[in-house]
Amino acid sequence: MGNCSPLNGIKVANFSWVGVGPQGIKYLACWGAEVVRVESHRRPDMARLMLPFKDGISNVDRQPWFADINGSTHSVGIDLNTPSGLDIAWKLIEWADVMAESFTPGKMKKWGLDYESVIKEKPDIIYLSTSQTGGTGPLANFSGFGVHAAAMVHNISPILMDYFVNGRSMIRRGNTLPYAAPHNAYSCKGDDRWCAIAVMNDTQWNAFCEVVNQDWTGDSKFSTLLSRKKNEAELDMHINEWTAKFTAEDIEKRMQEAGVPCHVLENIEDNYNDSQLKHRDFLPKLKHSVMGYHTYHKHGFKLSEAEGTWYAGPALGEHNEYVLKELLGMTDEEIADALIAGGITTDADLPVVRGVI
Amino acid sequence: MKNNGNESSLDNIRVLDLTEGGPQICGKILGDLGADVIKIEPPGGSHTRRIGPFYKDIPDLQKSLFWFAYNTSKRGITLDIETQDGQQIFKRLTETADIVIESFAPGYLDKLGIGYQSLNQFNPGIIMTSITPFGQTGPKSQYISTELTNYATNDGLYITGDLDGMPVWISYPQPSIHAGVEACIGALIAHWHKVMTGQGQHVDTSVQDTFINQTEQARIHVYEFTGFISRRSGDKRYLSTGVGRRQLFVCSDGAVAFEIYGGSIPSLVQSTINLVQWMAEEDMAPDWLVNYNWVVDYDTTIVTQDEVDRVEGEFAKFFMTKTKAELFDESYKRGVILAPVNTAKDICESEHLKARNYWTEVKHDELNATLTYCGLLNNSMSKTPGKISRRAPLIGEHNLDIYEGEMGYSREEVCILMNAGII
Numbered sequence: 001m002g003n004c005s006p007l008n009g010i011k012v013a014n015f016s017w018v019g020v021g022p023q024g025i026k027y028l029a030c031w032g033a034e035v036v037r038v039e040s041h042r043r044p045d046m047a048r049l050m051l052p053f054k055d056g057i058s059n060v061d062r063q064p065w066f067a068d069i070n071g072s073t074h075s076v077g078i079d080l081n082t083p084s085g086l087d088i089a090w091k092l093i094e095w096a097d098v099m100a101e102s103f104t105p106g107k108m109k110k111w112g113l114d115y116e117s118v119i120k121e122k123p124d125i126i127y128l129s130t131s132q133t134g135g136t137g138p139l140a141n142f143s144g145f146g147v148h149a150a151a152m153v154h155n156i157s158p159i160l161m162d163y164f165v166n167g168r169s170m171i172r173r174g175n176t177l178p179y180a181a182p183h184n185a186y187s188c189k190g191d192d193r194w195c196a197i198a199v200m201n202d203t204q205w206n207a208f209c210e211v212v213n214q215d216w217t218g219d220s221k222f223s224t225l226l227s228r229k230k231n232e233a234e235l236d237m238h239i240n241e242w243t244a245k246f247t248a249e250d251i252e253k254r255m256q257e258a259g260v261p262c263h264v265l266e267n268i269e270d271n272y273n274d275s276q277l278k279h280r281d282f283l284p285k286l287k288h289s290v291m292g293y294h295t296y297h298k299h300g301f302k303l304s305e306a307e308g309t310w311y312a313g314p315a316l317g318e319h320n321e322y323v324l325k326e327l328l329g330m331t332d333e334e335i336a337d338a339l340i341a342g343g344i345t346t347d348a349d350l351p352v353v354r355g356v357i
Numbered sequence: 358m359k360n361n362g363n364e365s366s367l368d369n370i371r372v373l374d375l376t377e378g379g380p381q382i383c384g385k386i387l388g389d390l391g392a393d394v395i396k397i398e399p400p401g402g403s404h405t406r407r408i409g410p411f412y413k414d415i416p417d418l419q420k421s422l423f424w425f426a427y428n429t430s431k432r433g434i435t436l437d438i439e440t441q442d443g444q445q446i447f448k449r450l451t452e453t454a455d456i457v458i459e460s461f462a463p464g465y466l467d468k469l470g471i472g473y474q475s476l477n478q479f480n481p482g483i484i485m486t487s488i489t490p491f492g493q494t495g496p497k498s499q500y501i502s503t504e505l506t507n508y509a510t511n512d513g514l515y516i517t518g519d520l521d522g523m524p525v526w527i528s529y530p531q532p533s534i535h536a537g538v539e540a541c542i543g544a545l546i547a548h549w550h551k552v553m554t555g556q557g558q559h560v561d562t563s564v565q566d567t568f569i570n571q572t573e574q575a576r577i578h579v580y581e582f583t584g585f586i587s588r589r590s591g592d593k594r595y596l597s598t599g600v601g602r603r604q605l606f607v608c609s610d611g612a613v614a615f616e617i618y619g620g621s622i623p624s625l626v627q628s629t630i631n632l633v634q635w636m637a638e639e640d641m642a643p644d645w646l647v648n649y650n651w652v653v654d655y656d657t658t659i660v661t662q663d664e665v666d667r668v669e670g671e672f673a674k675f676f677m678t679k680t681k682a683e684l685f686d687e688s689y690k691r692g693v694i695l696a697p698v699n700t701a702k703d704i705c706e707s708e709h710l711k712a713r714n715y716w717t718e719v720k721h722d723e724l725n726a727t728l729t730y731c732g733l734l735n736n737s738m739s740k741t742p743g744k745i746s747r748r749a750p751l752i753g754e755h756n757l758d759i760y761e762g763e764m765g766y767s768r769e770e771v772c773i774l775m776n777a778g779i780i
Contacts, residue, residue, distance in 0.1 A: 006549055068575075166412075170528070175526055194524055261505070271569065279495035
């Protein structure tokens with residue numbers, strides 16, 4: 001496998017924070033772009049304050065999820081509420097090809113860093129804005145977090161089209177699927193252990209019956225799809241009686257060997273130890289400057305010619321010197337002035353850190 | 358180069374789309390962004406066309422709303438890639454293609470001689486984007502998996518459901534759709550590299566990895582640092598402190614997503630204070646609630662279950678007196694972080710989405726109708742917004758355009774291919 005850096009040379013000024021912004025930009029950071037996160041010690045990213053902290057010590061550099069979604073990124077501490085900080089922000093924008101923000105609509109405008117202002121100085125900037133409700137429209141100023149918005153509406157677009165065309169507003173239907181049975185999660189041996197089984201055609205049904213090897217499978221009540229759908233509650237009851245005798249892992253193995261879709265319902269511990277994820281190296285342990293080695297996520301895809309650049313996320317302001325001197329070319333004097341003016345933030349500016357949920 | 362508003366982001370890119378099911382969204386996004394996407398189906402039509410719901414509930418391979426939704430902006434041809442002629446035609450198509458998307462079991466295309474290694478030989482810039490439940494290799498790569506079992510491979514299914522109930526999935530299949538979106542990102546990253554260097558590559562997307570990456574968030578970190586295994590908790594969020602706090606409250610005509618925030622983040626605490634203000638105006642806030650010290654006494658990292666229940670009880674009573682719409686409208690005005698739990702109807706009738714031109718009308722000449730689609734990329738980019746350029750293709754709709762018109766097969770040859778079931 002080669003190891004190219006697909007996005008090599010692309011520079012990103014990331015003003016976004018919490019979840020969506022950084023997670024989106026991580027697709028650039030981990031595939032070769034150089035990304036600088038603009039942070040402020042005076043107002044740390046909420047994601048740095050969420051429980052749990054490593055070893056239970058409240059500290060902005062001990063939050064693992066923040067480090068994960070801000071992997072392979074530099075951090076510089078700037079206060080955008082000061083003229084000196086804004087100056088540095090503009091230097092960064094001048095340096096960048098792409099800038100990103102995820103503030104409540106209107107906020108960037110207050111700082112004079114909105115799209116219209118930026119393209120006056122830098123017409124070829126690629127400016128990414130993300131917010132709950134898109135910045136325009138009756139709900140433009142809605143601020144909230146991921147759980148609050150129907151962001152992934154296109155994931156259910158057939159259901160929405162169903163409403164427009166057929167007047168139907170779909171309701172929940174458990175684990176069932178209208179055109180398959182058995183199709184459910186079944187309770188297995190052990191404490192809160194389950195497996196999912198989905199039989200999608202006659203071949204799989206016959207294979208399923210062979211594995212289960214119980215008389216009830218031969219009942220005409222279950223011999224066709226339509227009859228299984230009609231008697232689905234009874235079918236599931238029989239299956240639960242059978243699955244209760246075996247571990248979910250055992251059932252998964254036997255079903256897969258027979259060609260029946262089946263999988264253990266993994267919990268987070270199962271995921272942590274999952275052999276397929278290990279094979280994909282999907283959950284590598286990376287070394288963080290404060291937390292040491294801990295687990296990170298990679299992306300869902302692998303590239304055959306690129307391994308990707310997987311580094312731990314930054315401590316707050318960890319790269320002040322590198323960014324200000326090397327990337328932006330500021331002199332020691334300019335940096336000292338900006339520090340005095342409060343434009344550059346340091347650990348001394350941190351509030352008392354108490355965790356939040 | 359001045360943009361006259363008609364350019365799209367991916368002009369001059371050709372994509373061959375062999376996917377089935379949810380992964381089809383990958384080609385849809387590329388197509389909506391302007392790429393020339395050719396959907397290749399088996400002769401007689403893809404089995405994805407069987408997925409409902411259907412237009413006017415008419416079960417018909419040309420009326421699947423699922424097919425419509427995820428195959429916009431694509432032209433369509435039929436081809437049996439298991440035949441010699443089919444493989445030769447496919448290879449010819451690949452010569453002028455940039456991206457191939459597929460979702461077959463690992464090894465299937467290799468066996469047919471049209472896998473990445475083969476295609477790469479005569480088109481070194483080709484990007485093959487594969488989407489499978491577990492990726493191309495590894496102990497589970499040959500597992501057979503559907504959306505339900507895909508769901509089971511991350512802890513999302515395990516943790517969804519009532520506290521004392523069984524695990525339940527989101528009732529409309531999601532994982533492989535997420536994987537289609539993830540694959541699209543991978544393909545575009547690979548495409549950028551190809552534009553810069555001429556080198557193609559294989560993008561290997563796993564549904565399991567994708568769904569974890571996109572939805573698991575911080576649970577693995579919580580587990581690693583505290584040993585806490587997230588479990589089903591209904592409409593509450595349980596933390597490693599063991600205290601459960603509501604994320605959903607029932608109201609008079611449904612439910613709203615709302616959390617009572619306390620502790621050290623001023624903007625979050627303000628949301629709570631603003632709602633209590635409203636409750637007080639309606640005489641539904643006892644004095645102790647009006648005078649509550651949210652920063653100290655409701656620090657969510659140390660508050661007790663009894664206290665949470667006491668406080669939540671007051672809010673719950675208030676919510677029951679209001680509709681979703683009332684709560685949402687007023688919350689928006691007052692700066693309360695709250696959102697309604699929408700039904701499909703709510704989304705489709707949303708004034709906000711309409712005002713943002715979210716919906717796109719697409720002509721369906723074959724139905725003599727115009728259907729409303731999600732305009733996924735309508736507002737995406739200022740200079741090259743995405744747009745649905747055409748409805749999903751009918752079975753073999755562009756066979757003549759492509760085989761005869763573009764590839765130079767004679768009409769007689771195309772008919773022979775049809776007769777022989779090759780197209």
